Amino acid sequence: MDDAVIVGAEIVAGHDGSAELLVRLRHPDGSEGPVVLDEETGLKLMEACAAGSLDDLKGQSWRRIVETG
Amino acid sequence: MFDVIVKGGLVVDGTGAPAFTGDVAVKDGRIAAVGKVEGEARQVVDAAGRVVAPGFIDPHTHFDVQLLWDGAARPALEHGVTTIVPGNCSLSLAPLKAADRRRVVGMFQQIEEMPPEAFTTAFEWSWEDFAGYVAAIRKGLSINVAPLVGHSVIRLWVMGNASQERAATPDEIAAMQDLLRECLDAGAVGLSTSFVDVDENGRPVPSRFAQFEELDALCAVLGEYGRMLQCVPEFYATDITIARIDQLAELSLKHNIPTTFSPLFDTAAVPDNAPRAIARVEEHFARGARVWPQMQTRPIDISFSLLRPSLFFARLPRWVRILRQPLDERLAALRDPETADKMVADLGPDGGEQMMGRLVVRGGDAAPSELVGKTLSEIAAARGEVPARALINLSLEHGLDVAFLSASQGHQLTDRIGPMLAHPLVHIGASDGGAHLASFATYGDTGYLFSEFVRKGRYLSLEKAVAKVTSETADIWGLKDRGRLAEGLAADIVVFDADNIDRGAELPSFDMPGDGMRYVRAARGVDTVLVNGEVAYSSGAYTQSRSGVICA
Amino acid sequence: MPLTRQRRFVTPGPDETVEELALRALPGEPLEAAVDRIKSWNLHIFAMRKPAGLLLGSDVVFVEPPVG
Structure with a gap:
């Protein structure tokens, strides 16, 4: 199947006062939806994707999120 | 004899009805009267100029x-x-x-x-x-x-x-x-x-x-x-x-x-x-x-210290990289003048004023009490540093145990x-x-x-x-x-x-x-x-x- | 009064695995593709759950991508 990919990411204020990573995914049918990653998972995802900035996450497969979680 | 009269306040009775000036009398733990109350009470609470509302x-x-x-x-x-x-x-x-x-x-x-x-x-x-x-x-x-x-x-x-x-x-x-x-x-x-x-x-x-x-x-x-x-x-x-x-x-x-x-x-x-x-x-x-x-x-506010990596720095890859290191290596990197210079430079010509200037020192940790509640911009100015430098140095001076608050982020x-x-x-x-x-x-x-x-x-x-x-x-x-x-x-x-x-x-x-x-x-x-x-x-x-x- | 259409979901049955749920929710699809779809639509479960892969009876598991 075609993969859902990250099309955007930004920092949001988490319920517990931490900074969290909100990742927007585009699915193969063109629909989009957000997923919120806690601070630890967000940082791991950035490292796993060698992302120097949030923009560097664009184009990454949803699988990276599961792999790093 | 009432137990209490809350006297002469602007009564907002909790129903959403328009407020009115009046009294609220209490007897045996219950509201005994609302409006213009006549009679004595063991205790009078003067509510003139104040709102009187349900708890x-x-x-x-x-x-x-x-x-x-x-x-x-x-x-x-x-x-x-x-x-x-x-x-x-x-x-x-x-x-x-x-x-x-x-x-x-x-x-x-x-x-x-x-x-x-x-x-x-x-x-x-x-x-x-x-x-x-x-x-x-x-x-x-x-x-x-x-x-x-x-x-x-x-x-x-x-x-x-x-x-x-x-x-x-x-x-x-x-x-x-x-x-x-x-x-x-x-x-x-x-x-x-x-x-x-x-x-x-x-x-x-x-x-x-x-x-x-x-x-x-x-x-x-x-x-x-x-x-x-x-x-x-x-x-x-x-x-x-x-x-x-x-x-x-x-x-x-x-x-x-x-x-x-x-x-x-x-x-x-x-x-x-x-x-x-x-x-x-x-x-x-x-x-x-x-x-x-x-x-x-x-x-919702975001808070962090340099004791742990935070996504607050997600737009600053060098900061994320350094703060993800084990504590000893992180401290060494922050103490290294060349590295610190590069980190400060990452914030651009304003030295982090825009991104970090409004951060507030929270207190409750190793931060000096006189700094609690002050903005990083104020602290940096007093130290003769730009905010990014002040954040690094202040953290280093207190074992990184200084929490900063980024208010109203959600x-x-x-x-x-x-x-x-x-x-x-x-x-x-x-x-x-x-x-x-x-x-x-x-x-x-x-x-x-x-x-x-x-x-x-x-x-x-x-x-x-x-x-x-x-x-x-x-x-x-x-x-x-x-x-x-x-x-x-x-x-x-x-x-x-x-x-x-x-x-x-x-x-x-x-x-x-x-x-x-x-x-x-x-x-x-x-x-x-x-x-x-x-x-x-x-x-x-x-x-x-x-x-x-x-x-x- | 009819409700507006929203994203469809199921909840896992007792001891149901993601594979079993995928086959139930997406009958006729090859197992691997069905599991992939379920996971990609439900990263709130599969990204951070400890232990990884654990499905809970109270989970909302979407069986389609976002609507619209």
């Missing part, structure tokens, strides 16, 4: 533990809150077998961030059943308590370790139903459940292992009593929130019970999050279901939130009072309601704002004796200055057992608070009154 009701708190040594749930009471609902998010301190205490303490510490001494030295743990817990807190109350019982502890009582492993059997569900009935008979005002919380090991709390059928069976019991189901849903995930709303609506309709979920946040990152959720709630109310979204008034847009708070189906709540102690202050949301959304934004009239946190809350929760200044009802009364009521600055306080730290906000503009007819707080001080009750 505020906070429907989402975690004061379960604190109530065992602090019957005022400080500082909730001084903010004008006269009734609190603890036991939210599937966790309460009863029913709980002695053998399971350690396990539940871990869950509480995860949510409340309370020091261990709070559970070992601050009270004698004498109860197992819900009636025992109620008896343990009842004797010292100066605030009213309408406690929820937690689904997770009910499940733990019946299933033991299996409560965090598997679905319940029909017999176990029946046992949970019996136990819930027992708790409701002992004073619980409803059941709380959670779809998001984890224990101290990151494992989902027991309620999350329940099939919908189990929750349905428990709601059947709530239906026998007409009581509330509270849940905490996933955050910022609108589709999931709507799925939860649909589940709650199904339970509400089937069992004729009120339900509430908390919190509902607004966020610029997902701008249709709250509006879509509210639209779904409207659809369900039109069908007869009761699904009340709780929305907090205060914005749920912060008054012009969006104001109309939502005024929406007739939005329930103002979700304060989380008594939780997240070491992360942020969960007190003063009512003060912020009046300062930000009544005085500044004018999204709610004074009367409407009072009604939202008094009669409407009482009606939603079925607290028949509360929420209005009307003859015969319980005399929970707050006298406040409409021009000044507010929440104070967030400050560290070492008033938890074992000198544990929490962040608090003092009240501003609240003169007097009466609970069941007795003055519990006046002129900036708590009294010896213990007139709080377990209320239904």
